[in-house]
Amino acid sequence: MIEETSAGIVLFRKEENENLFLLLHYPSGHWDFVKGKMEKGESTRETAIRETKEETGITDIEFIDDFEEWIEYNFQYQGELVQKKVVFFLAETKTKEIKISHEHLNYTWMNYNTSMEKTTFDNAKNVLTKAQMLLTKTL
Numbered sequence: 001m002i003e004e005t006s007a008g009i010v011l012f013r014k015e016e017n018e019n020l021f022l023l024l025h026y027p028s029g030h031w032d033f034v035k036g037k038m039e040k041g042e043s044t045r046e047t048a049i050r051e052t053k054e055e056t057g058i059t060d061i062e063f064i065d066d067f068e069e070w071i072e073y074n075f076q077y078q079g080e081l082v083q084k085k086v087v088f089f090l091a092e093t094k095t096k097e098i099k100i101s102h103e104h105l106n107y108t109w110m111n112y113n114t115s116m117e118k119t120t121f122d123n124a125k126n127v128l129t130k131a132q133m134l135l136t137k138t139l
Helices: 044-056 112-118 122-138
Strands: 002-015 018-025 034-037 062-077 080-092 106-110
Touching: 002 044, 002 122, 018 044, 018 112, 018 122, 034 044, 044 080, 062 122, 080 122, 106 112, 112 122
Parallel strands: 002 080
Antiparallel strands: 002 018, 002 034, 018 106, 062 080
């Protein structure tokens, strides 16, 4: 079994007193947050920042303290089982227009309720709910 660690960001921006979350459309069809594999020597935060820049062009990221959510899942890659661990941080950006990379088909900014409907996987929905709960408490 292959073990991989990735890091990502639940990215949001404020628009008219509402938090809008960024979802990316992956070629396999699902909608999810920015994330990618850690490179040698990187911290999880460094990976999250690099992946955000590579996948969206966004560089103005302000992390929200006290948010670090880990998920785990398995998938098959070229006939081998991969155990994936992903940590998600929560961060705010002021950037609205993004430049998606070749890794994605599209993107959208949506409020919490619409994001919950659009997000494909239950573990991502759980992360989004925890992010919304923290934002509701702190902002």
